[in-house]
Amino acid sequence: MVDHRPTLLAIDDEPGMLALVERFARGLAFNVVCHHGGRGALEHIPQVHPDIVIVDLQMPDMSGMDVLRAIRQLDPECAVVLMTGHASVESAIDAVKLGALDYLTKPLDFERLRALLFGVQKRIDRREKLLKLDLDVARQFVFHGM
Numbered sequence: 001m002v003d004h005r006p007t008l009l010a011i012d013d014e015p016g017m018l019a020l021v022e023r024f025a026r027g028l029a030f031n032v033v034c035h036h037g038g039r040g041a042l043e044h045i046p047q048v049h050p051d052i053v054i055v056d057l058q059m060p061d062m063s064g065m066d067v068l069r070a071i072r073q074l075d076p077e078c079a080v081v082l083m084t085g086h087a088s089v090e091s092a093i094d095a096v097k098l099g100a101l102d103y104l105t106k107p108l109d110f111e112r113l114r115a116l117l118f119g120v121q122k123r124i125d126r127r128e129k130l131l132k133l134d135l136d137v138a139r140q141f142v143f144h145g146m
Helices: 015-027 038-048 064-076 089-097 111-144
Strands: 007-011 031-035 052-056 078-086 102-105
Touching: 007 015, 007 064, 015 031, 015 052, 015 102, 015 111, 031 038, 031 102, 038 089, 052 064, 052 111, 064 078, 064 089, 078 111, 089 102
Parallel strands: 007 031, 007 052, 052 078, 078 102
Antiparallel strands: none
């Protein structure tokens, strides 16, 4: 059986934050993959195919901005949310310019995170419906051409 749940990739060097995000997203029917650093997470993106990535802005191995840039190159359709305990207007502006879906401060606003994850689920549902419609139309043309 194929699992059609959306996938969240969580990247943070704080195990407690990863556990919190994981528990929350699983409760919203997301598959969750956690990584303690950006480099390891980026290596797994082709296998994981995340629908959304939530990444800490400040990590020892590479910054969240660098992870965001790399994800934009690997999978431009993937939604990326940056989170930080050290928010600044400059980093928020930079994140949006680089294509981040949102910029959350720690402690996380779980209602806002819920809305973001729900939006990703809706986008996936719309995409699947459009693909199904395209397939149905293609099938009709095939039968009319016989």
